[in-house]
Amino acid sequence: CxxxxxxxxxxxxxxxxxxxxxxxxxxxxxxxxxxxxxxxxxxxxxxxxxxxxxxxxxxxxxxxxxxxxxxxxxxxxxxxxxxxxxxxxxxxxxxxxxxxxxxxxxxxxxxxxxxxxxxxxxxxxxxxxxxxxxxxxxxxxxxxxxxxxxxxxxxxxxxxxxxxxxxxxxxxxxxxxxxxxxxxxxxxxxxxxxxxxxxxDTPGFIVNRLLVPYMLEAVRLHERGHGSKEDIDVAMKLGAGYPMGPFELLDYVGLDTSKFIIDGWHEKDPDNPLFAPSPLLNKLVAEGKLGKKTGEGFYKHK
Ligand code: NAI
Missing domain, CATH: 3.40.50.720 (NAD(P)-binding Rossmann-like Domain)
Incomplete structure (x- = not known):
């Protein structure tokens, strides 16, 4: 009109x-x-x-x-x-x-x-x-x-x-x-x-509120020994139609950035299991393996 x-x-x-x-x-x-x-x-x-x-x-x-x-x-x-x-x-x-x-x-x-x-x-x-x-x-x-x-x-x-x-x-x-x-x-x-x-004006708005807990769930699934990084990535690409798997995406976004977001949410809402810290993610960040930008995260990058 x-x-x-x-x-x-x-x-x-x-x-x-x-x-x-x-x-x-x-x-x-x-x-x-x-x-x-x-x-x-x-x-x-x-x-x-x-x-x-x-x-x-x-x-x-x-x-x-x-x-x-x-x-x-x-x-x-x-x-x-x-x-x-x-x-x-x-x-x-x-x-x-x-x-x-x-x-x-x-x-x-x-x-x-x-x-x-x-x-x-x-x-x-x-x-x-x-x-x-x-x-x-x-x-x-x-x-x-x-x-x-x-x-x-x-x-x-x-x-x-x-x-x-x-x-x-x-x-x-x-x-x-x-x-x-x-x-x-x-x-x-x-x-x-x-x-x-x-x-x-809520934590993570839409995309990160769904994406960050999803990526962390993938890390937890791997930490429990229920799937290799490679298999989880392939599964989500071919089974769910995602252009990148969760570990590839974590490396792309930056492990430090993802940790920063999840730590902030965990501090505000410590009982929410979706926001629980991941020992493996924390270990990689402590080692300076932050993803693509440092040449190594969950994967090695050229
Ligand atoms: P960056 O570190 O690449 O760039 C930040 C820039 O701001 C630097 O060049 C720095 O010199 C400058 N800066 C810092 N303090 C300043 C000040 N007081 N005055 C003027 N310039 C100043 O960071 P990036 O990744 O571009 O992130 C910026 C913002 O965007 C953050 O709030 C971040 O949470 C948000 N964001 C980041 C995304 C990402 O994928 N990296 C995605 C969406 C949002």
């Missing part, structure tokens, strides 16, 4: 300028996708060196996209890369760049105090209209938002790794998030070419 089309277009038009804070794995991906879909993006991190690395990573990723997308016409691919890169600038000063922004997407270190300090400072500098979001995987959005006076304009945007490839965004409505903010975040996710799903 015309009314909903025009109102969604108006909301869509509202979010044009995006500040992404944290130029690591997730932030760089979010900045790339926002810039590729015509948003003007400022990417913020703590040092010029880190930002240079992020920019290089984004350029390399865009070139891979262009190579596929413009296989027939490489010169159009190069023009595409340059056009997208033009939409991205970088800064080490979040407080000053946030003054002209419609939306902040925070993807810094997973630490409540650090996130609260950041948003507390941004809240004083950002215009009234600016919506704040966090990409946190394990912290309550409401706890992060409590450092600001804009609970109605604070929500969660939870992306998946690798951001340019993964279609899903979990849009989180905290108790204080207004319907208008929530609708704007759904529209923004669609404008990024993603598929948003609506989530409440």
């Amino acid at each position: 015309i009314r909903s089309l025009s109102s969604s277009a108006a909301l869509n038009a509202a979010i044009k300028h995006v500040t992404v804070i944290g130029g690591g794995l997730m932030g760089a991906g979010i900045a790339q996708v926002a810039a590729s879909t015509g948003h003007s993006v400022v990417l913020v991190d703590t040092s010029e060196d880190i930002l240079k690395k992020s920019a290089k990573g984004i350029e390399a990723s865009l070139k891979r996209v262009a190579k596929k997308k413009f296989a027939e016409k490489p010169e159009d691919g190069e023009a595409f890369v340059q056009k997208v890169l033009k939409n991205i600038s970088t800064s080490t000063d979040a407080v000053s760049v946030v003054q002209g922004t419609d939306l902040v997407v925070e993807a810094i270190v997973e630490n409540l105090k650090v996130k609260q300090d950041l948003f507390g400072a941004l809240d004083k500098a950002a215009p009234e209209r600016t919506i704040f979001t966090s990409n946190t995987s394990s912290l309550p959005i409401a706890d992060i938002a409590s450092s600001t006076a804009r609970l109605d304009r604070f929500g969660g945007l939870h992306f998946f790794n690798p951001v340019p490839m993964m279609k899903l965004v979990e849009v989180i409505k905290a108790p204080g998030t207004s319907q208008q903010t929530f609708d704007a975040l759904l529209e923004f996710s669609k404008a990024l070419g993603k598929h948003p799903v609506s989530c409440k």
